[in-house]
Amino acid sequence: MIVNDLAAKRRRIEQLLDDEHAYPTGNLDHIAAKILEKRGAILDVAAGRATPFYLYDREYFRSALAEFVAAFGAHLPGHRPFYAVKSNPHPGVIEEAVRHGFGLYVSSGRELRQGLAIPGCPILFSGPAKLLEELHLAVLHADRVIVNIDSFRELERLGELAARLGRSIRAGVRVPVEHHSAWSKFGIPLAELPRFWRAAREHPLVELQGIQLHLSSHRDLAAYEGIIEQLGRFLERELTAEERASIAFVDVGGGYWPHRVEGYSPELHPLGKVIRAADAHYGQDTEFAQAYYLRESFPLEEYARALGGAIDLHLRPLLDCVYYTEPGRIVSTYAMHIVLTVMDKKSEDLVIVDGGVTMVGAPRYLHTYCPVINLSRPAMREIPVRIGGSLCDSEDFWGFRCYGERIEEGDVLIVPLQGAYTFCLAQDFVRPIPPVVELDHPGDERARGPG
Ligand SMILES: Cc1ncc(COP(=O)(O)O)c(C=O)c1O
Structure with missing residues (x-):
């Protein structure tokens, strides 16, 4: 027996399943709208150098x-x-x-x-x-x-x-x-x-x-x-x-x-975790009603x-x-965004970009949702597309949707508002850590870290 009081735990799990779960839903359109105001300036910076990079805003x-x-x-x-x-x-x-x-x-x-x-x-x-x-x-x-x-x-x-x-x-x-x-x-x-x-x-x-x-x-x-x-x-x-x-x-x-x-996938919701655990145990899959919930704050x-x-x-x-x-x-x-380029379009719903999630330390976007915006083909609607990173690692994904008309090879994407505990956790696993480029002074490129 994994715990002594299994009956009590069963009641607790049932209570969790029965409870009302009012977690915030909605979208993060406001972030995309604000970033698109800077679209021209960001594309200019990206045109003059290799991606990926951290963009200091x-x-x-x-x-x-x-x-x-x-x-x-x-x-x-x-x-x-x-x-x-x-x-x-x-x-x-x-x-x-x-x-x-x-x-x-x-x-x-x-x-x-x-x-x-x-x-x-x-x-x-x-x-x-x-x-x-x-x-x-x-x-x-x-x-x-x-x-x-x-x-x-x-x-x-x-x-x-x-x-x-x-x-x-x-x-x-x-x-x-x-x-x-x-x-x-x-x-x-x-x-x-x-x-x-x-x-x-x-x-x-x-x-x-x-x-x-x-x-x-x-x-x-x-x-x-x-x-x-x-x-x-x-x-x-x-x-x-x-x-x-x-x-x-x-x-x-x-x-x-x-x-x-940011948001998080239902798999991180307490109820979602229970359902996912049962799924994993019985080799099944669940389609959740919400793509993501908004992080409470x-x-x-x-x-x-x-x-x-x-x-x-x-x-x-x-x-x-x-x-x-x-x-x-x-x-x-709010200090930094991540700028990436689409290297490969493998199918309508799968693209590969030139940066890996080691830029933020760990594969956090499997369950954390942050908007990704296609600056090359802007639109205020999201299309479903899996955005894989450049690492030889199956968990290396930036997200599963993208603001844009469509998405093609060579498009410049941005993952906005990635300044906290991402840049400082970056790892040089497989690929070097990209530089930081300042939006207003793109010539002043600096290596990551305090030097
Ligand atoms: C003592 C202390 N102060 C401040 C902070 C900064 O926290 P945050 O980035 O969540 O504001 C931390 C973070 O771990 C901390 O341990």
């Missing part, structure tokens, strides 16, 4: 940065954003974020060095297992680096290092907000916070002054309020007034998902309002501090 990225600042500025006044470098570490992207007044949130020595290369840019350094040389570098630049400490052991390391170097460093401590998931590997349990605060006194050169919570993403905005409330109640109960007064910042992290930019304004409201209610009465955010995907998604 500075204008889109700027609007995303501006939108973030406006929404959080309105609902979390005085907040300070730190761009999450890990989500897209392209130098041009980082420079633009800094130009918009963002600091940088870095999580490795490599990213820290990237940030330090930008004069005057404030940096938050967090993440597990920081190396001694990384902490060393942070202490040497303590005027603009804050370290979010991940454990009691790291506090000791940082304290010893600061004492050896005779320099003080500002620090926060990370507390996980979900204790039973993979996220619990980060930071120290909330219950340990008072002990941590007191342990930090043993290290006078570590100026412990902040708390980092990465809120991550939730299907329900009330979850954000619940987490902030939980923190507020805890701080009120368990820290002394003097300790609370030493809190200079609360860092609420990132995890805000862009709204209406909230307009940026709603994230900001929910968080700002919760902070006003549960933290501002207790703490006189500033609030940091660490947005990654909510801004970097």
Whole structure:
């Protein structure tokens, strides 16, 4: 028996099958319409060079940065954003974020060095297992680096290092907000916070002054309020007034998902997963009623309002501090598109393009839907066509539909809004990683990565 309580599991599965499942449906026409406004400029760039490439769209990225600042500025006044470098570490992207007044949130020595290369840019350094040389570098630049400490052991390391170097460093401590998931590997349990605060006194050169919570993403905005409330109640109960007064910042992290930019196939729907598992077991196939559902998320304004409201209610009465955010995907998604050319039309419903999905790290488009647009034969309707990539790999598909009149060999396709956790996860399996080309400065081609 695979579980002890099989009867209970059977009831749970039946409940899942019976439940109403109101998952969002609709289309992503707005993305295609907006990209088609830039069609001429993108085709000009593609005409002058070999595809595939990542297309850095500075204008889109700027609007995303501006939108973030406006929404959080309105609902979390005085907040300070730190761009999450890990989500897209392209130098041009980082420079633009800094130009918009963002600091940088870095999580490795490599990213820290990237940030330090930008004069005057404030940096938050967090993440597990920081190396001694990384902490060393942070202490040497303590005027603009804050370290979010991940454990009691790291506090000791940082304290010893600061004492050896005779320099003080500002620090926060990370507390996980979900204790039973993979996220619990980060930071120290909330219950340990008072002990941590007191342990930090043993290290006078570590100026412990902040708390980092990465809120991550939730299907329900009330979850954000619940987490902030939980923190507020805890701080009120368990820290002394003097300790609370030493809190200079609360860092609420990132995890805000862009709204209406992708969908997912019914196979990722809980019900679809059950049906697919049964199909696979009995060697059958199911045709689902929907081609895809839209990925659940909230307009940026709603994230900001929910968080700002919760902070006003549960933290501002207790703490006189500033609030940091660490947005990654909510801004970097908009920074890049992927440009491809059709190399081969094998049949009316199958084309092969010159780039593989290793450009985004993994074969994510088997189950994730992103619009693909034929710039050479534009139309605001999708035709069914399997778009295979250039790799000798059966999972290498970009999608199963394409905006366009039709699709032919030599057509230039674009997969828009692919800036987050795609470019930085690219692999050079079989083929080299393509370059990044900037839409407004196509002559300034750069290799992927921080160099
Ligand atoms: C601590 C922390 N802050 C910010 C981020 C950025 O998250 P996102 O790109 O979802 O905004 C991450 C991502 O994993 C993170 O771990």
